[in-house]
Amino acid sequence: MIQVNGLSHDFVLGKKNQRTTLSVLKDISLQVDKGEIVTVVGKSGSGKSTLLNLISGFIRPTKGDIWIDGNHVSDFSEAAFADLRLNKMGFIFQNFQLLPAMTAFQNVELPLTLSGMSAKNRRQLAGEMMEKVGLKAYQEHYPSELSGGQQQRVSIARAMVLNPPLIMADEPTGSLDSDTEAELLALIRQLNKEIGITFMIITHDEEVARIGDRTIIIKDGSLVEAGASV
Amino acid sequence: MKRKDQLQFVIQNLKKHKIRTLMTVIATAMGCAFLIVLASVGFGLQQTVVEDTLEQQAVTEIDIHGKGKPEEGFQPLTMEHVQNIEEIDGVKAVTRRNHLGQVPVFLVDQHEGQTGAVSAHFPSEIASGMELAEGEFPEEPNEVLIGPHFSQALIPTDANEQEVYDEQGMVKEEYQYEGSLLGKTIDMKVTKQIDGEEETTTIPVEVTGILQEPTREWMQDRKVYMTTDLLDEIAAFTGTPKGSPVIGEGMEADDTISEVKVYAQNLQAVEGITEQLDEKNYATYSVVSEMNQINVLFTIAKAGLILIGTIAIVIASIGIYNTMTMAVTERAPDIGIMKAIGANPKTIKRVFLLESSLIGIAGAVIGTVTAYIVSFGVNLGLPAIIEASFGEELPEGLQFSAIPPMLIFIAVGICLIVTILSGVRPAKRATQIDVLKAMRREI
Ligand SMILES: Nc1ncnc2c1ncn2[C@@H]1O[C@H](COP(=O)(O)OP(=O)(O)OP(=O)(O)O)[C@@H](O)[C@H]1O
Ligand SMILES: [Mg+2]
Numbered sequence: 123m124i125q126v127n128g129l130s131h132d133f134v135l136g137k138k139n140q141r142t143t144l145s146v147l148k149d150i151s152l153q154v155d156k157g158e159i160v161t162v163v164g165k166s167g168s169g170k171s172t173l174l175n176l177i178s179g180f181i182r183p184t185k186g187d188i189w190i191d192g193n194h195v196s197d198f199s200e201a202a203f204a205d206l207r208l209n210k211m212g213f214i215f216q217n218f219q220l221l222p223a224m225t226a227f228q229n230v231e232l233p234l235t236l237s238g239m240s241a242k243n244r245r246q247l248a249g250e251m252m253e254k255v256g257l258k259a260y261q262e263h264y265p266s267e268l269s270g271g272q273q274q275r276v277s278i279a280r281a282m283v284l285n286p287p288l289i290m291a292d293e294p295t296g297s298l299d300s301d302t303e304a305e306l307l308a309l310i311r312q313l314n315k316e317i318g319i320t321f322m323i324i325t326h327d328e329e330v331a332r333i334g335d336r337t338i339i340i341k342d343g344s345l346v347e348a349g350a351s352v
Numbered sequence: 353m354k355r356k357d358q359l360q361f362v363i364q365n366l367k368k369h370k371i372r373t374l375m376t377v378i379a380t381a382m383g384c385a386f387l388i389v390l391a392s393v394g395f396g397l398q399q400t401v402v403e404d405t406l407e408q409q410a411v412t413e414i415d416i417h418g419k420g421k422p423e424e425g426f427q428p429l430t431m432e433h434v435q436n437i438e439e440i441d442g443v444k445a446v447t448r449r450n451h452l453g454q455v456p457v458f459l460v461d462q463h464e465g466q467t468g469a470v471s472a473h474f475p476s477e478i479a480s481g482m483e484l485a486e487g488e489f490p491e492e493p494n495e496v497l498i499g500p501h502f503s504q505a506l507i508p509t510d511a512n513e514q515e516v517y518d519e520q521g522m523v524k525e526e527y528q529y530e531g532s533l534l535g536k537t538i539d540m541k542v543t544k545q546i547d548g549e550e551e552t553t554t555i556p557v558e559v560t561g562i563l564q565e566p567t568r569e570w571m572q573d574r575k576v577y578m579t580t581d582l583l584d585e586i587a588a589f590t591g592t593p594k595g596s597p598v599i600g601e602g603m604e605a606d607d608t609i610s611e612v613k614v615y616a617q618n619l620q621a622v623e624g625i626t627e628q629l630d631e632k633n634y635a636t637y638s639v640v641s642e643m644n645q646i647n648v649l650f651t652i653a654k655a656g657l658i659l660i661g662t663i664a665i666v667i668a669s670i671g672i673y674n675t676m677t678m679a680v681t682e683r684a685p686d687i688g689i690m691k692a693i694g695a696n697p698k699t700i701k702r703v704f705l706l707e708s709s710l711i712g713i714a715g716a717v718i719g720t721v722t723a724y725i726v727s728f729g730v731n732l733g734l735p736a737i738i739e740a741s742f743g744e745e746l747p748e749g750l751q752f753s754a755i756p757p758m759l760i761f762i763a764v765g766i767c768l769i770v771t772i773l774s775g776v777r778p779a780k781r782a783t784q785i786d787v788l789k790a791m792r793r794e795i
Contacts, residue, residue: 180692180787201696208694219689219791223368235357236695280693 129186161334179203212281271302380715383668387661388723394654396754428608442621445479453596465505471583487561493581499573669774676778688790708775
């Protein structure tokens with residue numbers, strides 16, 4: 123599903139004449155197979171988010187190649203990457219990133235609208251998705267009127283609604299208490315088992331790391347270990 | 353993303369900032385209305401001038417002042433020229449008139465008055481379309497036509513001249529000649545001077561017809577139209593060309609004609625005839641040629657007005673630019689999220705362009721409606737104001753402002769182009785928003 127070869131990333135810091143480069147990722151190669159749940163762990167500042175942002179196309183690598191579902195995305199244009207994200211990837215962020223001016227339902231509906239689906243199909247699919255994450259009763263609530271766990275479930279519904287083969291999650295439980303975290307993990311596991319969605323999850327949390335079929339450890343920008351978890 | 357959904361999305365966004373949107377739309381509408389109203393004055397005055405000219409004079413009429421090159425001075429025409437002109441294709445009639453060389457006194461029923469007389473060749477006048485209000489065209493040498501205001505020139509013979517006229521120089525009602533002059537015999541007194549001695553003769557003439565009122569209210573026609581035979585008779589009496597009481601310099605040749613007018617069969621023929629006459633060195637004047645000059649002038653004036661009006665729209669577009677820049681900045685986090693989950697940069701650009709276009713369209717529509725209202729008000733109110741403050745009566749049917757469909761097309765076109773252009777940069781900026789920065793609320 124994901125193939126990364128010799129990936130390096132440097133951040134350029136400072137003004138024009140006093141530039142310094144910060145080497146964050148160094149020569150990373152990894153592979154995530156279809157239907158896998160891969161968790162990425164590592165110290166704060168080790169470069170986990172940077173890795174995920176590179177794979178997602180939010181930033182472009184200094185060196186190296188990335189393939190997603192067979193597409194060599196490292197030389198994709200902005201627009202092509204956007205289309206790929208819409209159709210093949212779902213995203214779950216630590217702080218949910220819901221549109222505050224839209225209701226929960228509209229937030230879930232948004233990817234469908236972007237993909238040009240008819241209003242009737244959108245209502246049907248988004249409705250089903252809301253039910254799946256157990257938020258049927260909260261459809262008309264705005265994000266500010268939902269709890270953290272509920273908001274994260276809305277964002278999962280949004281990530282899932284176009285039925286993407288791959289979901290990227292950067293600390294999805296970071297803002298949740300342990301009970302809600304457990305609920306969420308159950309949901310992820312269920313989606314993985316039932317539909318076979320591939321997950322790449324960045325986390326600090328041992329509990330979360332444990333749901334992965336495999337855990338990747340990053341230390342100072344390098345891959346330390348890529349083994350199967352317990 | 354479907355067009356319909358984009359539109360819905362944009363309308364939702366605009367609704368969130370009703371006042372801001374309204375202000376921007378109003379500014380755009382004002383610019384658009386300003387452009388239309390300004391240019392409409394050009395269109396309105398042109399229309400008035402053109403209609404006025406067309407109404408005042410027969411459009412198929414071509415005046416000939418003379419023959420020759422302007423730098424050499426014009427030579428008066430003779431019958432030979434008239435005959436040549438009559439042969440040109442498309443010519444319906446060539447009228448020729450000669451002004452009597454003196455202003456005779458006319459006497460009828462204890463009333464008298466002095467007014468000009470011209471001789472006319474009535475068959476050609478009839479062919480040219482001259483029409484009578486009453487009576488018939490003269491057939492005998494001593495028969496005449498009179499202008500509809502001829503009787504205004506008459507006052508009672510025994511009246512005190514100081515009392516007869518009112519402040520405007522018109523004959524007071526109680527002194528005016530009453531009744532119709534049709535069929536009356538009028539005594540025409542002409543004089544000649546021999547060695548300082550004045551000699552007068554009286555020629556009785558019969559009024560067989562009265563001409564129609566001139567097309568313009570303020571024009572007065574008091575003239576007497578006589579036959580060429582009568583003019584010859586007067587000239588024989590005075591022994592001078594055209595019946596002048598004394599011989600003047602350069603008046604020896606008597607075969608010249610003072611007023612020659614060519615009438616074309618129709619409007620389309622005018623240009624061809626004018627061209628042929630110009631080629632033969634006749635100095636011509638026709639409404640059609642004047643109209644061309646007037647139209648060129650007005651076209652330049654209108655272009656200038658439209659240009660000035662466009663400046664107003666450009667100023668308004670700065671408002672749109674501001675509004676759109678603000679909208680993009682405000683919505684940067686949302687745009688970042690939308691880009692993250694896969695919104696195409698093209699879609700984002702289109703949404704913002706659509707937003708500025710909507711403002712532009714709303715401004716253009718409201719501006720056009722406003723312009724129509726203002727234009728209507730100007731046409732209604734301005735003449736009244738001018739009449740009240742300058743005490744001057746304006747000709748009826750004067751139109752200050754006219755809005756032809758073409759002007760609407762131009763104005764709306766300029767308005768849309770300018771407003772859409774002003775939205776391009778903010779829209780482009782929206783597509784360049786950095787996803788990560790936006791999601792961290794750093795913009
Ligand atoms: N936009 C940026 N510009 C410059 N340096 C950056 C930028 N983003 C991240 N970095 C640097 O890159 C390094 C790795 O950051 P990254 O966010 O990938 O860490 P992380 O492993 O996700 O940490 P955490 O667990 O705290 O989220 C850090 O040292 C950080 O300072
Ligand atoms: Mg991180």
